Each structure stands twice: as C-alpha cells, then as structure tokens.
Amino acid sequence: MASGSCACRYIRYTTSIPPGKMINCHCVECRKQSGAPYQAWVFFPADAIQWTVKPTEWRSSDTAGRSFCPRCGSTMTMYLDKNLPETGVAAGTMDDDDDDDDGKTVVPRPAAHIFLGEKASWFEVPDDGAERFQGWTS
Ligand SMILES: [Zn+2]
Ligand SMILES: [Zn+2]
Numbered sequence: 001m002a003s004g005s006c007a008c009r010y011i012r013y014t015t016s017i018p019p020g021k022m023i024n025c026h027c028v029e030c031r032k033q034s035g036a037p038y039q040a041w042v043f044f045p046a047d048a049i050q051w052t053v054k055p056t057e058w059r060s061s062d063t064a065g066r067s068f069c070p071r072c073g074s075t076m077t078m079y080l081d082k083n084l085p086e087t088g089v090a091a092g093t094m095d096d097d098d099d100d101d102d103g104k105t106v107v108p109r110p111a112a113h114i115f116l117g118e119k120a121s122w123f124e125v126p127d128d129g130a131e132r133f134q135g136w137t138s
Helices: 028-034
Strands: 003-005 012-015 022-025 039-045 049-051 056-059 064-068 075-080 086-090 110-114
Touching: 028 039, 028 064, 028 075, 039 075
Parallel strands: 022 110
Antiparallel strands: 003 012, 012 049, 022 039, 039 086, 056 064, 064 075, 075 086
C-alpha cells in the first residue's frame, strides 16, 4: 500500500488501501500553504491512514481543516467537514515507489485540476490529460 512522511520524517504514515484519486488544487489557500503554484492531494478514507504521530490540525476556512508537521512545517492533509470520511494527503509526502518492482502501489497520476478560477497568473497548467474545473468540480 502507500506510505509517506513529512520532510523531517518525524511524522510517517502507511495506508491500508491503495491511493484514490489525485486532485491538483489551485485555490488560494492551497497555494499559500504549499508555497507552490498548486497543491496535489491524494484521497484516502480517513480510517485507512495509520500515523506514527498525528499531524497538527488547523482550520483553514469555515468548511475545511488542514494539518502539518509541528517540527518541519510540511503540509500533510486537508479535509472538508461535509466529507469527513475522506482525507486528502499531500501527494508530495508520499513515498514514490514508481521505480520499485516489489508490488507496492504506484502513486496515481493527476485526475483533475480544480479551482483554476484562482490559479496563479504566472503558472501554466501542463497538458497532462487531467480534467479541468474552474471551481470544486464544476
Ligand atoms: Zn516533519
Ligand atoms: Zn485548494
């Protein structure tokens, strides 16, 4: 299954099932929190993720929360209150097993770019075949 960690390795996780969809979010909160043009999230049922240390949570809006490593600041997760069983894990924290030949799950390819209405003006979305949405998924 999938595994990953923050940058300093204080927080590690494994998952009991393969990753779901990868969604690249271009909203302002994701951009500011990641410090990058967008944040890639991979979705898992919350109870499918086993943490060595629970990341520190904070409220990023009236409808969503996010988490990070308290030692190195790495972005770890986000979740929507209305969709609590699903947790978005920051895709860049996942161990990338693409080169392994041991049967481990491969990190999924992007399925969608969302909140392109808030996209950084200086970033050009790659022609990667993923669906494109101005907002959440419309
Ligand atoms: Zn850390
Ligand atoms: Zn976002």
